Amino acid sequence: MKLYDCAVAPNPRRARMFIAEKGIEIPKVEVDILGGENLKPEYLAINPRGLLPLLELDDGTRFDEVMAICRYLEELYPSPCLLGRTPVERAQVESLQRKMEFDGMIAGSEVFRNQHPQFANRSIPGGGGVEIEAIPALVQRGTQTLSRFFDALEAYLENSEFIAGDAFTMVDITAVCAVDFVGWVKISIPEGNARTKAWYEAVSARPSAKA
Amino acid sequence: MKLYDCAVAPNPRRARMFIAEKGIEIPKVEVDILGGENLKPEYLAINPRGLLPLLELDDGTRFDEVMAICRYLEELYPSPCLLGRTPVERAQVESLQRKMEFDGMIAGSEVFRNQHPQFANRSIPGGGGVEIEAIPALVQRGTQTLSRFFDALEAYLENSEFIAGDAFTMVDITAVCAVDFVGWVKISIPEGNARTKAWYEAVSARPSAKA
Numbered sequence: 001m002k003l004y005d006c007a008v009a010p011n012p013r014r015a016r017m018f019i020a021e022k023g024i025e026i027p028k029v030e031v032d033i034l035g036g037e038n039l040k041p042e043y044l045a046i047n048p049r050g051l052l053p054l055l056e057l058d059d060g061t062r063f064d065e066v067m068a069i070c071r072y073l074e075e076l077y078p079s080p081c082l083l084g085r086t087p088v089e090r091a092q093v094e095s096l097q098r099k100m101e102f103d104g105m106i107a108g109s110e111v112f113r114n115q116h117p118q119f120a121n122r123s124i125p126g127g128g129g130v131e132i133e134a135i136p137a138l139v140q141r142g143t144q145t146l147s148r149f150f151d152a153l154e155a156y157l158e159n160s161e162f163i164a165g166d167a168f169t170m171v172d173i174t175a176v177c178a179v180d181f182v183g184w185v186k187i188s189i190p191e192g193n194a195r196t197k198a199w200y201e202a203v204s205a206r207p208s209a210k211a
Numbered sequence: 212m213k214l215y216d217c218a219v220a221p222n223p224r225r226a227r228m229f230i231a232e233k234g235i236e237i238p239k240v241e242v243d244i245l246g247g248e249n250l251k252p253e254y255l256a257i258n259p260r261g262l263l264p265l266l267e268l269d270d271g272t273r274f275d276e277v278m279a280i281c282r283y284l285e286e287l288y289p290s291p292c293l294l295g296r297t298p299v300e301r302a303q304v305e306s307l308q309r310k311m312e313f314d315g316m317i318a319g320s321e322v323f324r325n326q327h328p329q330f331a332n333r334s335i336p337g338g339g340g341v342e343i344e345a346i347p348a349l350v351q352r353g354t355q356t357l358s359r360f361f362d363a364l365e366a367y368l369e370n371s372e373f374i375a376g377d378a379f380t381m382v383d384i385t386a387v388c389a390v391d392f393v394g395w396v397k398i399s400i401p402e403g404n405a406r407t408k409a410w411y412e413a414v415s416a417r418p419s420a421k422a
Binding site: 076 | 309344349
């Protein structure tokens with residue numbers, strides 16, 4: 001296996017944290033998104049959408065979505081469990097992971113891409129080089145969504161150490177990656193959200209957070 | 212179990228088709244999204260995000276994301292298998308399902324919600340009643356994404372009867388629901404896409420398509 005990766009990008013970081021929590025080693029191939037290397041013919045031949053991360057198996061099979069990669073690795077390396085231990089837990093992790101992804105990562109991406117000059121023609125990821133103009137109004141919409149993301153996070157942490165309960169899961173990985181990502185656009189955990197701040201410190205102190 | 216449902220809405224339809232393919236019966240509670248019933252206090256008490264569908268278990272546990280619902284039901288009722296038979300297939304289904312969802316369902320939602328007067332202050336789902344203004348530029352961006360969705364669909368069907376291979380899966384369910392949904396905004400399978408048209412006819416003829 002090898003992981004096509006980008007050290008600075010938030011979605012590849014989700015996969016790297018997952019892999020680090022599993023305690024496995026997968027060789028990495030760095031692709032420079034900021035420099036546009038993911039939209040050059042060499043990488044588009046590997047992933048026509050130009051997205052990272054991408055996991056390539058030894059037989060050439062490729063998975064180009066973080067959750068597809070994580071789901072595959074969870075089956076190969078079930079311990080420690082990161083996607084839920086029972087059918088109910090797995091459904092809860094799926095549901096919460098999506099909320100962290102949509103309201104955190106994707107809202108952050110809308111705010112970032114639609115105001116950053118380097119992404120003026122790359123309003124959404126996955127265009128594979130097709131120009132899609134920035135839409136400035138998405139900066140406000142994304143900011144509104146992020147405000148709900150932070151409210152929800154504080155609420156989820158009311159009765160448990162981690163977002164999905166007493167165990168660290170992929171939900172925490174996506175959420176901490178989202179929190180750090182939105183820091184790029186100067187949005188941070190609201191001052192009064194003490195539970196979120198404590199959770200953020202604890203999760204950021206895990207060795208996997210530096211993967 | 213019971214399913215909070217909305218007969219006309221495209222995401223509840225994904226869950227209903229999945230349930231019908233499994234051959235199981237789950238009582239339904241109809242919630243009228245077009246009339247705004249999902250944003251009234253009664254339903255917000257059940258799902259603060261105001262989203263449909265939602266599966267409620269007999270012990271009160273609730274899952275409010277289509278894929279969380281489907282993942283749970285796949286574990287309880289493994290046959291017929293709709294989310295992949297092996298770790299590789301399950302990762303492929305996850306990856307393709309997401310493409311159908313992001314490039315089809317969500318792009319369609321951007322086009323629909325940002326031009327329909329009834330959604331003028333509901334630019335994205337999940338706001339739970341918080342007003343989020345429509346952004347007309349998303350109609351064009353969504354239309355561009357849908358064009359890529361249809362190209363990809365035709366390509367996926369090059370070597371197989373169904374999108375993820377030789378078996379009908381959740382990928383086909385999300386894709387057919389997306390195709391019918393974007394019909395609301397007068398976007399349809401491009402004239403020359405013969406494989407997609409044949410697939411669409413075959414999938415639409417399954418009894419589950421009427422669920």
